[in-house]
Amino acid sequence: MRELLVVLNTRAQGFLKRAFEWKWQAVAKNLSSILVFGGFAFAVFLIARYATSYLIFQAHIGQYLFHRFLSMLLYVFFLTVNLGNMIVSFSTLYRSHEVNFLMALPISAAKIFLIKFVDNFFYSSSTLSLLGFAMLLGYGSVFDLPWYYYFFTMFFLFLPFMLIAGILAVTALMLLIKIAGRLGFRTLLFLLVIAYLSVVYFYFTMTNPVQLVHEVMKHYPDVNEYFGYLDPPFVKFLPNHWVAEFLYWSVQGDYGRAVPFFFLLFLTMMGLVVLAGLIARRFYYESWLEVADAQTKKGSEASPRFMLMKFGKPTGLAPDLEVLIKRDLWLFLREPSQWLHLTLMFLLLLMFLVSVGTLDLRLTQPFLQSVSFLIVFLFNGFLIASISLRFVFPSISLEGDPIWCVRTAPLSLKRLYWYKVLLSLIVVLCVAECISITSIYMLQKNVLLVIVAATATLLVAIALISMNIGAGGYFAMYREKNPIRVASSQGASLTFLASMIYLTVVTAVLIVPLTRYFETQIRGGNSSVDWVYVPLGTIAVLSMLMFVLSTSIGLRAIHRDL
Amino acid sequence: MIELQNVVKKFGSFTAVDNLNLKIQAGQFFGFLGPNGAGKTTTIKMMTGLFKPTSGFCFINGHNVHWDPLPAKKSFGYVPDQPYLYDKLTGREFLYFVGGLFEMPPDEVKKRIGELIDMFEIGTFIDKRAEDYSQGMRQRVVLSAALLHDPKVLIIDEPIVGLDPRSARLVKDTLKQKTREGLTVFMSTHLLEIVEELCDRIAIIKSGKIIYEEIRDTSRAHRRSNGQLEAMFLELTK
Incomplete structure (x- = not known):
């Protein structure tokens, strides 16, 4: 126990030193982070408060149905925490230099596992816990709950809930790595993706939100306890259900029914931590060796696929550009966390397109028509922002330690910078324009709107890509090998917030002219195309400003001392 | 100079x-x-x-x-104090990469790689990924990269x-020869x-x-x- 405390104490001291560093750059960085995360939390608080208030007091869906929706939301949250912990834990628990160091010390593998689990949990879940707390505050403020309720719910209900998701993820990973020794890592990865998708599919098939709404609204307002039978039996074993039940009974003041769910959750969490410790005692060291072995055995030979993209085969491009493209392609394809994330994103996109294709809104109000257009447009913007944050922001950091060979080669750093901007822009723009054109056409069946959306998407892509490359250069972390860590750093969060502000402004610029256009359409008036010039012109000016500002920051940053 | x-x-x-x-x-x-x-x-x-x-x-x-x-x-060619390479690229791919940055024709890069493999006794390691290299092998590849374009x-x-004594001797002899x-x-x-x-x-x-x-x-x-x-x-x- 003592060595566990020593390691955790050293880590806490390091964190506190960083947090309370009194150099002006550090203070500015910390203050801006507080501002960013505070603003982010406040926005989530407002949204949660508005959504709760709307559903309860305006849509009158009733507390029962509301808490069932909350349970589903918590399920998605649980899976997000779980998946986040699993992805990050592979590098934290198996590929970190610190683990190599700790393994050489007289500390048991189970303790190292627990130390690294704490590390992993705080790293991969801190933003999500902030999000959860802000949602809880927004939800609670509608019911006028006392302050100690938030404190209790956050630390004794929400935290155990997240810990369950986290510990299940790392324990599962440990066992899966043991199995992977027999199945192979690629097969295991594939099975894991299938398993996650199946879990989501079966949950929503079994809980069937559409049927739930129909049934509940048929009997509204006599719903509460009576509709307990609508819960499929397996749902009662899920932690998200326990949290939702606790909240449901406690906001009604029935603590006698709420408290057992708290105990259930807390004891499950404790039990799982103990169980994970026991499994780690038996398997952590073995699975760690398994990964070390796999690293030396696998992928040691050159991959001869894609002959044209093989080094040494001329493609007709300038030699420096050619080798940069080939290097980036091979580094991307040989790093599972890169292509796996991209595949997952494409799967989600496919789901989004299928959903939009089956929507039949038949909206008659111009404002709602503009809102539906803007929601789909915003989704595209959000998609560009997310892809940029995850893949474009880390691209300069991913030059990594070997950046010495690029910086000392006769390659202009400007050229390298523009190469990164153009490559990212081409790739992201292809995806974003496909989604934008397809989704807007499926939703509105209007060519003018498709052109507006496609043009706005182009401008948004230019602005967001340049912001992410520029900020990625400014906040470059050349020593960090894990792109996920780069994409979740403080600098990345700041960039993402700036992207969100930019997208909000773009939406605000579009909403009034769009509503007027729909009004004219509904009245059957002559809808000229003149209305598009002012909003698109404004977005173009705004995007160019972002582009120029980000590029000048990025170009200056890339020339900095290494 | x-x-x-x-x-x-x-x-x-x-x-x-x-x-x-x-x-x-x-x-x-x-x-x-x-x-x-x-x-x-x-x-x-x-x-x-x-x-x-x-x-x-x-x-x-x-x-x-x-x-x-x-x-x-x-x-000039540069050999840093830490021989960092791209872990997921092979030694040969890294050398092609460096050759491309110096705008060398692929045929010349190929010829030079062959010479440097012999000079630094890299052997079959050239087609293994750098993540599998020892410190000494990384240093040999980095030295090869520095000499690839025949710098002044x-x-x-x-x-x-x-470096182990044999590799150290190899590097010293190469440097002596190149200075001559x-x-x-x-x-x-x-x-x-x-x-x-x-x-x-x-x-x-x-x-x-x-x-x-x-x-x-x-x-x-x-x-x-x-x-x-x-x-x-x-x-x-x-």
Whole structure:
């Protein structure tokens, strides 16, 4: 126990030193982070408060149905925490230099596992816990709950809930790595993706939100306890259900029914931590060796696929550009966390397109028509922002330690910078324009709107890509090998917030002219195309400003001392 | 030829390199000595364009590294103190990558890779990913990359650290041979026996300033040194 405390104490001291560093750059960085995360939390608080208030007091869906929706939301949250912990834990628990160091010390593998689990949990879940707390505050403020309720719910209900998701993820990973020794890592990865998708599919098939709404609204307002039978039996074993039940009974003041769910959750969490410790005692060291072995055995030979993209085969491009493209392609394809994330994103996109294709809104109000257009447009913007944050922001950091060979080669750093901007822009723009054109056409069946959306998407892509490359250069972390860590750093969060502000402004610029256009359409008036010039012109000016500002920051940053 | 004119590098209030002046003629093997933190790596990083001097100029073959970087960089090869490679690329792919950055035709790169594999005895490791390499193998690949475009100047930061005796001998012999062929070498190292064996000119740097310079006759100095350089180094840097 003592060595566990020593390691955790050293880590806490390091964190506190960083947090309370009194150099002006550090203070500015910390203050801006507080501002960013505070603003982010406040926005989530407002949204949660508005959504709760709307559903309860305006849509009158009733507390029962509301808490069932909350349970589903918590399920998605649980899976997000779980998946986040699993992805990050592979590098934290198996590929970190610190683990190599700790393994050489007289500390048991189970303790190292627990130390690294704490590390992993705080790293991969801190933003999500902030999000959860802000949602809880927004939800609670509608019911006028006392302050100690938030404190209790956050630390004794929400935290155990997240810990369950986290510990299940790392324990599962440990066992899966043991199995992977027999199945192979690629097969295991594939099975894991299938398993996650199946879990989501079966949950929503079994809980069937559409049927739930129909049934509940048929009997509204006599719903509460009576509709307990609508819960499929397996749902009662899920932690998200326990949290939702606790909240449901406690906001009604029935603590006698709420408290057992708290105990259930807390004891499950404790039990799982103990169980994970026991499994780690038996398997952590073995699975760690398994990964070390796999690293030396696998992928040691050159991959001869894609002959044209093989080094040494001329493609007709300038030699420096050619080798940069080939290097980036091979580094991307040989790093599972890169292509796996991209595949997952494409799967989600496919789901989004299928959903939009089956929507039949038949909206008659111009404002709602503009809102539906803007929601789909915003989704595209959000998609560009997310892809940029995850893949474009880390691209300069991913030059990594070997950046010495690029910086000392006769390659202009400007050229390298523009190469990164153009490559990212081409790739992201292809995806974003496909989604934008397809989704807007499926939703509105209007060519003018498709052109507006496609043009706005182009401008948004230019602005967001340049912001992410520029900020990625400014906040470059050349020593960090894990792109996920780069994409979740403080600098990345700041960039993402700036992207969100930019997208909000773009939406605000579009909403009034769009509503007027729909009004004219509904009245059957002559809808000229003149209305598009002012909003698109404004977005173009705004995007160019972002582009120029980000590029000048990025170009200056890339020339900095290494 | 390498020339440093009044080069200063400050990190905040700390002066890492203080008004350094050096002129190394073509074909010279220059040994740059100094204790830890003396400013050796900082000097090398300024010479290679990785750091910008606070003031002063660095010239390689007559080109200012910071004003006219591309011709300067075309004429030197650099071996860093840590042989970082792309873990997911093979040694051969890395060498093709470097060849492309120097705009070498693929056929010439192929030919040079073959020669360098033989020269540094890399063998079949060339087609394994760098994540599987030992420190010594990484260093051999990095040295190959530095010599790939047949530079006129070679700037090396600690070339022998981490190499086994056989690899160290290989590197020393290669450097000797290349110097005979007219290559100018600027080498920073802690290892005095290497300096005694290879360098025909040395300088000792301490707290960012050159405190000693000597032109040596390597053929005789090696035989006569008998630990004299070590004693002098310890005395000057204490």
